[in-house]
Amino acid sequence: MNVNYLYSLLAVVVLGLVAYVGAGAAGLQGVFGIFLPYLAVVIFVAGFVYRVMDWAKSPVPFRIPTTSGQQQSLDWIKQNKLDNPSTLLGVLGRMFLEIVTFRSLFKNSRVELVGDRISYKWVVWLWLFAILFHYSFLAVVVRHLRFFLEPVPFFVQAIEQIDGILQVGLPGVFISGVTLLAGAVLLLLRRILLPKLNYISKAADYFPLLLIIGIALTGIMMRYFTKVDVVKVKELTMGLTTFHLGIPEGGLSALFYVHLFFVCILIVYIPFSKLMHMAGVFLSPTRNLANNSRMKRHINPWNPKVKFHTYDEYEDDFREKMIEAGLPVEKE
Amino acid sequence: MVDILKPEEMFNSIDYTVPSDRWEDVPPDFSEGTFCYPTKKKNQDYLGIPSKEEWSPADEDWKLPDNWEEIIHEGFKERLGKYRSLKVFMDICVRCGACADKCHYFIGTGDPKNMPVLRAELLRSVYRKDFTTAGKILGSIAGARKITPLVIKEWFSYFYQCSECRRCSVYCPYGIDTAEITMMARELLSLLGLNINWILEPAANCFRTGNHLGIQPHAFKEMIEFFCDDIEEITGLKLNPSFNRKGAEILFITPSGDAFADPGTYTMMGYLMLFEHIGLDYTLSTYASEGGNFGLFTSSEMMKRLNGKMYAEAKRLGVKWILGGECGHMWRVINQYMETMNGPADFMEIPKNPITGTVFKNAASTKMVHIAEFTADLIKHNKLKLDPSRNDKFKVTFHDSCNPSRGMGLLDEPRYVLNKVCNNFYEMPENTIREQTFCCGSGAGLNTEEIMDLRMRGGLPRANAVKHVHEKYGVNLLSCICAIDRAALPPLMDYWVPEVGVTGIHELVGNALVMEGEIERTTDLRFEPLNEEEE
Amino acid sequence: MSDKPKIIIGLVVFFALFTFPFWYNHGKATSAPEPLLSAKAKEAKQCVRDVEYMRTEHMQLLDGWRDRTVRDAQRVYEINGKEYVASLSNTCMECHDNKADFCDRCHEYTSVNPYCWDCHTYPEEKK
Numbered sequence: 001m002n003v004n005y006l007y008s009l010l011a012v013v014v015l016g017l018v019a020y021v022g023a024g025a026a027g028l029q030g031v032f033g034i035f036l037p038y039l040a041v042v043i044f045v046a047g048f049v050y051r052v053m054d055w056a057k058s059p060v061p062f063r064i065p066t067t068s069g070q071q072q073s074l075d076w077i078k079q080n081k082l083d084n085p086s087t088l089l090g091v092l093g094r095m096f097l098e099i100v101t102f103r104s105l106f107k108n109s110r111v112e113l114v115g116d117r118i119s120y121k122w123v124v125w126l127w128l129f130a131i132l133f134h135y136s137f138l139a140v141v142v143r144h145l146r147f148f149l150e151p152v153p154f155f156v157q158a159i160e161q162i163d164g165i166l167q168v169g170l171p172g173v174f175i176s177g178v179t180l181l182a183g184a185v186l187l188l189l190r191r192i193l194l195p196k197l198n199y200i201s202k203a204a205d206y207f208p209l210l211l212i213i214g215i216a217l218t219g220i221m222m223r224y225f226t227k228v229d230v231v232k233v234k235e236l237t238m239g240l241t242t243f244h245l246g247i248p249e250g251g252l253s254a255l256f257y258v259h260l261f262f263v264c265i266l267i268v269y270i271p272f273s274k275l276m277h278m279a280g281v282f283l284s285p286t287r288n289l290a291n292n293s294r295m296k297r298h299i300n301p302w303n304p305k306v307k308f309h310t311y312d313e314y315e316d317d318f319r320e321k322m323i324e325a326g327l328p329v330e331k332e
Numbered sequence: 333m334v335d336i337l338k339p340e341e342m343f344n345s346i347d348y349t350v351p352s353d354r355w356e357d358v359p360p361d362f363s364e365g366t367f368c369y370p371t372k373k374k375n376q377d378y379l380g381i382p383s384k385e386e387w388s389p390a391d392e393d394w395k396l397p398d399n400w401e402e403i404i405h406e407g408f409k410e411r412l413g414k415y416r417s418l419k420v421f422m423d424i425c426v427r428c429g430a431c432a433d434k435c436h437y438f439i440g441t442g443d444p445k446n447m448p449v450l451r452a453e454l455l456r457s458v459y460r461k462d463f464t465t466a467g468k469i470l471g472s473i474a475g476a477r478k479i480t481p482l483v484i485k486e487w488f489s490y491f492y493q494c495s496e497c498r499r500c501s502v503y504c505p506y507g508i509d510t511a512e513i514t515m516m517a518r519e520l521l522s523l524l525g526l527n528i529n530w531i532l533e534p535a536a537n538c539f540r541t542g543n544h545l546g547i548q549p550h551a552f553k554e555m556i557e558f559f560c561d562d563i564e565e566i567t568g569l570k571l572n573p574s575f576n577r578k579g580a581e582i583l584f585i586t587p588s589g590d591a592f593a594d595p596g597t598y599t600m601m602g603y604l605m606l607f608e609h610i611g612l613d614y615t616l617s618t619y620a621s622e623g624g625n626f627g628l629f630t631s632s633e634m635m636k637r638l639n640g641k642m643y644a645e646a647k648r649l650g651v652k653w654i655l656g657g658e659c660g661h662m663w664r665v666i667n668q669y670m671e672t673m674n675g676p677a678d679f680m681e682i683p684k685n686p687i688t689g690t691v692f693k694n695a696a697s698t699k700m701v702h703i704a705e706f707t708a709d710l711i712k713h714n715k716l717k718l719d720p721s722r723n724d725k726f727k728v729t730f731h732d733s734c735n736p737s738r739g740m741g742l743l744d745e746p747r748y749v750l751n752k753v754c755n756n757f758y759e760m761p762e763n764t765i766r767e768q769t770f771c772c773g774s775g776a777g778l779n780t781e782e783i784m785d786l787r788m789r790g791g792l793p794r795a796n797a798v799k800h801v802h803e804k805y806g807v808n809l810l811s812c813i814c815a816i817d818r819a820a821l822p823p824l825m826d827y828w829v830p831e832v833g834v835t836g837i838h839e840l841v842g843n844a845l846v847m848e849g850e851i852e853r854t855t856d857l858r859f860e861p862l863n864e865e866e867e
Numbered sequence: 868m869s870d871k872p873k874i875i876i877g878l879v880v881f882f883a884l885f886t887f888p889f890w891y892n893h894g895k896a897t898s899a900p901e902p903l904l905s906a907k908a909k910e911a912k913q914c915v916r917d918v919e920y921m922r923t924e925h926m927q928l929l930d931g932w933r934d935r936t937v938r939d940a941q942r943v944y945e946i947n948g949k950e951y952v953a954s955l956s957n958t959c960m961e962c963h964d965n966k967a968d969f970c971d972r973c974h975e976y977t978s979v980n981p982y983c984w985d986c987h988t989y990p991e992e993k994k
Contacts, residue, residue: 064739196348202474235899
């Protein structure tokens, strides 16, 4: 049994306690409310730029798209312009659909041995959970802009309107909060319960999921149960975005700081982890290149000089046999 | 050769239950029959790459060079600097598991390290330790692993259980391509002198004689002439292909397997007949007598060294463009690497079919056209006289070879040709063809006898799909456009679906071709009666 | 062929989005709004519940009032020995007679859009 998730769970619990005690009992609200968020943003930006530029530093020596459809060839053979693009437009289409709809994941199937046969079943769950999780996350992030923008722009309000369309509960339930939690929990359960997935999972796979579950849970707690004074929260966050720093009078609950600290940890964690897939997906050479290397020469900046076996060397080796066999030679 | 299980036993032995030990703690298996034999030192010496005295993977101590750790570390670093793909693929895998059961070797063996994700983790764990901060600090919690001789052994075992087929890459949400990772790992192993003979001997042969099989020029010519004799016997027509002829319009290059072993030889006969039929001004080369490229399975430099002959010979002979035969990895190299490595090919002209006038715009730069594109174009323009009923005894299906499918996208051209040269064509199920096709189980240099168990297991998904159409439609012939396939699929079919034969599509073209002045044919290219009733 | 410019453009776009709050607000100090108390409210000194409770739980209180009034015809809210008519328009708005000054300031600040006023009326705002 893979116990990596225990490390991660422990890490998340400890981090939560650090903030709870630190900002709560120890009263370090300035540290957790101002210093750490700034530090986290700085590390995130620097780390993100470093990681991406480090990737950019290495060239793409060969044009190696994974072609998943008919190539462009004879005029009367229909090309699959999305899955085997030969133009920039096709590549953009492929990338767009990949990033926005997780198209490759949608193809997922599962192998089963049935009698004396192998069968493949289309399975939608991974795609579904992934979509649920990522879009919920996006909605939650956009919604949270209400704490960082004054006045609150229309698009944030529009998202809130749609997100709260159920008009259930008070304060009204935001669907995305629930689905984010559900998505993260489902992805976590996959990792714990499916033997193959459990076998491949590392602490680094459980940690971000548990952290995000922590973020969602503390957020939901604050909104619906323990309650937090959102005016004060916004006072703090607006102070951060406008550089008018200060902890609102009377302070904020420890739970809020746990929530905020988790978010800080998450963004610090991104550049140093697999969460960089958010940037990497744009830079994957098997997806972001057109399959046109027979039409247009691709340049390898480090194309090495190598030792060939030249025709002359070849002929020197076999000249007599070639002459005897009636093969033309350069030198008689 | 080690005896392997009977098909039924093998199938029943497949178990997808994961081991109770962590994968890091499961040592690789090196019992006889599980590994490819290491290369003979002379091949490494001939090619001038790091060499190693005779050894066996079964040895406890592999006697790695003293500074092996440094070699690997530096080699890894160099490759991270050269290939963005490697860097990105090391960093961004989220281990979602989508690839896990897409690998034919995993499906056939149930060995979790044959899941593409774990195969990559073998390398990734070392990457984390050597090149990431988290891995240096947190060690195994961050999934980092110090490299040890056992890790090297593990690499050798599992990176020679990957056929670089790229099927996993189709399903990966980030397009992580295990082929790319396997290539890097094999390059690193090669730095320690760890190569397998079934790859390096052909590579050394190819370097010297121009082809993997080591066929010398006079023998190459004899073989082709031998086929011409057979063709004469079957059709009554005497063919006179030329060799190393300067001034020919087209240079034709095909894998040497087609000149050497059945059933590739029949495909070779098909090519020759086709060219005769349309009166093509072409020549064969004994120097560039290999389409395939076992350098691809060794290192990018080796690939470049072997591939260089194609353009060099085209230039020497002054041809206008190059036509390439049916081969899988050959076309991966031509489509995705050749001109980048050995171009520009500006001494040739944009390929134009002299018979139909079609300009192959998609090959405008490399100047090399696939025979399936070429033949499809001929048929479309009604330039071939075909009698598909000559293939009526066959119920044909088509195996998409990995490389033309996922490294090129040559999918509909061969199907078009097949549908014109035979009357009974059936597709295998959709998740086993086209971009989702399964490897023959023996690609990327693994077509070697000593790992027959692995090959049969790896080929099972393909065979399983063939079995399906065999039972459903009575399919009795598996066609393909790859020389490795033509060598690997016959034993695979014998093992799993014994009633099914293997052919290249140009063998079927050769059968169907009604050539001017030919005698009435009574047999196909294999000297077997045209129709079973006539037996 | 270097694709670094493209990658840098990508990074710039990403960070432009990420730092959207910083430049959207362009450093303008905004003080958190305080609900303006009318003279009458100041005079009363005490709302139905204490200020802390009202800040975070007023929506629950009003929701409870509504449910009891509409479903059980319970129009009286009793707390701390005092009785109030459970009515937003009459009880609450009697003291807090200016919706814009009292309700909207915080609601707008935190982008909260209660549907109280879909049914209820509020006193004419004094200009």
